[in-house]
Amino acid sequence: KNEVEQSPQNLTAQEGEFITINCSYSVGISALHWLQQHPGGGIVSLFMLSSGKKKHGRLIATINIQEKHSSLHITASHPRDSAVYICAVRSWNTDKLIFGTGTRLQVFP
Amino acid sequence: DSGVTQTPKHLITATGQRVTLRCSPRSGDLSVYWYQQSLDQGLQFLIQYYNGEERAKGNILERFSAQQFPDLHSELNLSSLELGDSALYFCASSLGNTQYFGPGTRLTVL
Numbered sequence: 650k651n652e653v654e655q656s657p658q659n660l661t662a663q664e665g666e667f668i669t670i671n672c673s674y675s676v677g678i679s680a681l682h683w684l685q686q687h688p689g690g691g692i693v694s695l696f697m698l699s700s701g702k703k704k705h706g707r708l709i710a711t712i713n714i715q716e717k718h719s720s721l722h723i724t725a726s727h728p729r730d731s732a733v734y735i736c737a738v739r740s741w742n743t744d745k746l747i748f749g750t751g752t753r754l755q756v757f758p
Numbered sequence: 759d760s761g762v763t764q765t766p767k768h769l770i771t772a773t774g775q776r777v778t779l780r781c782s783p784r785s786g787d788l789s790v791y792w793y794q795q796s797l798d799q800g801l802q803f804l805i806q807y808y809n810g811e812e813r814a815k816g817n818i819l820e821r822f823s824a825q826q827f828p829d830l831h832s833e834l835n836l837s838s839l840e841l842g843d844s845a846l847y848f849c850a851s852s853l854g855n856t857q858y859f860g861p862g863t864r865l866t867v868l
Binding site for chain 1: 800
């Protein structure tokens, strides 16, 4: 079993829909990251969370440390949000990032 | 643009060869991380350097080695290349907790 699990693996949506991507982990962590990988391959760090909730524009990330679960929400989705979203956790005793397998999102106009 | 640069963008080579991938971190960032992204295994952490010293090691093969130089740029050396080493290799840099990723080097081993 992977230490970081994401669901769903693939997601399609119509423009304007509310999107939720989930991440569960089984290790002790000091932080959780959400990354976005564009079709060209480039990776952008969206959020780093250690507790609670963060918002940036139409993106919202939440984490529940007790339940070892995080969600990434996209409000009013747009075709330019189409990308792979990757959850990664930093184990509590090292700086190592452990990655989920990613969620491929396609938003159609 | 993250401020992290990687060269080359693409590299095609043959099995058994050796290659060097280069990463220049953002100005002021002391940590450099190397990651491998292959189709079957996703993103995997290889190794981290902090201010010239190795800080953490992940799933890095013995055929691979890395170093960080006094000017903080880093190189990842891959030797005795195998078909399975074909992947995207990313480096990232950080000063605090947020990592900034470079555009990656796509390595194809034929």
